Amino acid sequence: CLSHDDRRARAFLARRFPEAIEATMRDRFDLIVNEHDAILSAAELAAAAKGCRYLFVSATESLPSSLFDALAPELEVVGTLSVGYDHIAVDSAKAHGVSVLHTPDVLSEACAEIAMMLLLNAARRGYESDALVRSGAWRGWGPTQLLGLELTGRRLAILGMGRIGREVAQRARGFGLQIHYHNRTRLPSELEAGANYHGDRESFLAHADILLIAAPGTPALRGFLDRDAIAGLPADPIVVNISRGDIVDDDALIAALQDGRVFAAGLDVFRDEPNIDPRYRRLSNVFLSAHIGSATTRTRTAMGQLLLDGVAALQAGRRPANELT
Numbered sequence: 001c002l003s004h005d006d007r008r009a010r011a012f013l014a015r016r017f018p019e020a021i022e023a024t025m026r027d028r029f030d031l032i033v034n035e036h037d038a039i040l041s042a043a044e045l046a047a048a049a050k051g052c053r054y055l056f057v058s059a060t061e062s063l064p065s066s067l068f069d070a071l072a073p074e075l076e077v078v079g080t081l082s083v084g085y086d087h088i089a090v091d092s093a094k095a096h097g098v099s100v101l102h103t104p105d106v107l108s109e110a111c112a113e114i115a116m117m118l119l120l121n122a123a124r125r126g127y128e129s130d131a132l133v134r135s136g137a138w139r140g141w142g143p144t145q146l147l148g149l150e151l152t153g154r155r156l157a158i159l160g161m162g163r164i165g166r167e168v169a170q171r172a173r174g175f176g177l178q179i180h181y182h183n184r185t186r187l188p189s190e191l192e193a194g195a196n197y198h199g200d201r202e203s204f205l206a207h208a209d210i211l212l213i214a215a216p217g218t219p220a221l222r223g224f225l226d227r228d229a230i231a232g233l234p235a236d237p238i239v240v241n242i243s244r245g246d247i248v249d250d251d252a253l254i255a256a257l258q259d260g261r262v263f264a265a266g267l268d269v270f271r272d273e274p275n276i277d278p279r280y281r282r283l284s285n286v287f288l289s290a291h292i293g294s295a296t297t298r299t300r301t302a303m304g305q306l307l308l309d310g311v312a313a314l315q316a317g318r319r320p321a322n323e324l325t
C-alpha cells in the first residue's frame with residue numbers, strides 16, 4: 001500500500017464496491033483500490049495491502065492465517081462485504097488483534113427473495129420453460145406440457161433458521177408452505193412463529209418436501225446433503241441452496257437429479273465458484289443463478305455502509321454489533 005497521504009489511514013479495497021460506498025471510503029481513507037476487480041490470491045492480497053490499517057474484501061478473497069501474519073502489525077480492521085466469513089481465519093485475525101466486520105441483517109430480505117426465486121423456478125420448471133420459448137421450438141400450450149409441483153400444502157424444511165431462514169419462512173407462509181426447521185438449538189417461540197423444530201436430522205429430512213439450505217458454511221456442515229441425506233427425503237423433493245456450495249455433495253445431488261430421485265434443484269452457490277461442476281449445466285431440472293443472493297444496489301450499498309459504520313464505531317472506541325467475536 002504505497003501512500004503519499006499520511007493524514008488519513010491507509011485502506012485497501014480488494015473488489016469494486018457500490019459507487020456511494022467507494023466515494024465515502026475515498027473521503028475517509030487514503031484508499032488503494034484493486035481497480036480491475038480481479039480476484040486476488042492471498043499472497044497477492046498480502047502484497048497489495050502491506051502497510052494498510054483497513055482491508056475491505058468480499059467472500060471471493062481467501063484470508064488465511066498467513067495473510068494476518070504478513071499484514072501485522074499495521075492491519076487493524078478487516079471488513080468483508082458478506083454475511084458469511086468462512087473465507088477468513090477469524091481466530092488468526094483475533095490473535096493479531098485485528099477486528100473482523102461482516103454484514104448480517106441488511107441482506108436477509110434480498111437473500112430471501114432469491115430463495116423464493118430458486119424455489120419457484122425449480123418447482124415450476126422455470127429453466128425448461130424459458131429455454132423452450134427462446135428456442136423457437138414451442139408449439140403452444142399443452143395439457144401435459146411442463147408439469148411441475150405447486151408449493152401450496154408442501155413442507156419447506158429450512159436448514160439454518162437464522163435471520164435469512166426466518167425471512168424465507170415469512171415469505172413461504174404466503175405461498176401456503178408449512179415450515180419446518182433444523183438448528184443446533186431451538187428458537188424462542190416468538191422467532192419460531194409456528195415453525196416445527198426438528199433437533200434430529202433424520203426427522204428434519206423426512207419432512208423436507210423442499211429442503212432449503214440457509215445455514216452458514218461451517219466445517220461441520222460440509223457434505224451435509226450426501227447420498228444418505230437424500231435417501232431420507234420424501235418423494236419428489238426439491239433442493240434449494242443459498243448458503244455455501246460445499247454443504248452439498250455434488251456427486252450425490254447430481255446423481256439424484258439425473259435419476260429423478262430429486263425432482264429439481266435451485267442453486268445460487270457452488271463449490272469452487274465460478275468453476276462449477278459442469279454436469280449441473282447439462283441438467284434441465286436445475287435452476288442456476290450466479291451467487292446473487294444479496295445482489296441489489298440497495299442491499300450491497302447497505303452492506304458497505306454497515307462496514308463503514310463498524311469502522312467508525314471502532315475508531316470511536318465502541319464495539320460494533322457486526323464485529324465477529
Ligand code: DGY
Pocket residue numbers: 058059060081082083084085107243293294
Ligand atoms: C454472503 O454475504 O455471505 C454472500 O454469500 C456473498 O458472499
